[in-house]
Amino acid sequence: MASVSASHLILFIASMVIAAGVAGTFTQGVSRLSQGIDDQSLEVSEEVRTDIEVISDAGSPVYDNSSNTVTILVKNTGTSTIPAESQFIEILLDGQYQTNVTMTVVDGDRWRPNNVVRLEIGGADLSSDDHRVKLIVNGDEEVFRFRS
Template sequence: MASVSASHLILFIASLVIAAGVAGTFTQGISRLSDGIDDQSLEVSEEVRTDIEVISDAGSPVYNNSTNTVTLLVKNTGTANIPADSRFIEILVDGRYRTNVTITVVDGETWQPNNVIRLEINGTDLSPGDHRVKLIVNGDEEVFRFRT
């Protein structure tokens, strides 16, 4: 009789050890999943709060032929402050990534909601014809088409 109780006790202890191991593994997995969801929700929140609009007139001379510079006015129409720094704005001119950019806040100290920046894209040797500039800020994309 004692041998039956001892074997049951050993099986019970073994099942508790296995259950604790499984619970620990699930807890770690759930914790990692929770951290991932938190990180993703912060990114989505930034994307939702970020919105820009190119307010330059496509019919106006946005391209300076003598300096090879495209100048655009871009308004922050979202609810988030955006750093007025070229590291935070991805710029493609006719599909080519551009880094030689000068940014100036036109109406204020920082690029807050409803403020405008002057974006000067230097070194753009454009031939006569149709062109496009694509701006990407926190996942928000704007495309500006113009003719030289």
């Protein structure tokens, strides 16, 4: 009878060691999954709170032939402050990525909700035709169409 108890004890200890290893693996996996969900939710929250709107009039002259500059006004209609620096906004002019961009906050020191920035896209040698500017900020996209 003692031999049966010893073998049962050995099997019990072995099953506990295996169970502890499996539980540790699951705990680690759940922890990584939880961290990933937290990171993703922060990004989604930032995207949801970001909204911009081009307020320039498409019928007004936004393109200056002499300086080859397109100037448009963009309003922050979201609930979060957006850094007023060109690396935080992606701009495509007629499908071409633009890097010669100057941003100036028109009505304040930061691009807070309801504030407006002036975007000046330099080096834009445009013909007399229909054009479009696509703006992307934190996943929010706006398209502005105009004639030069």
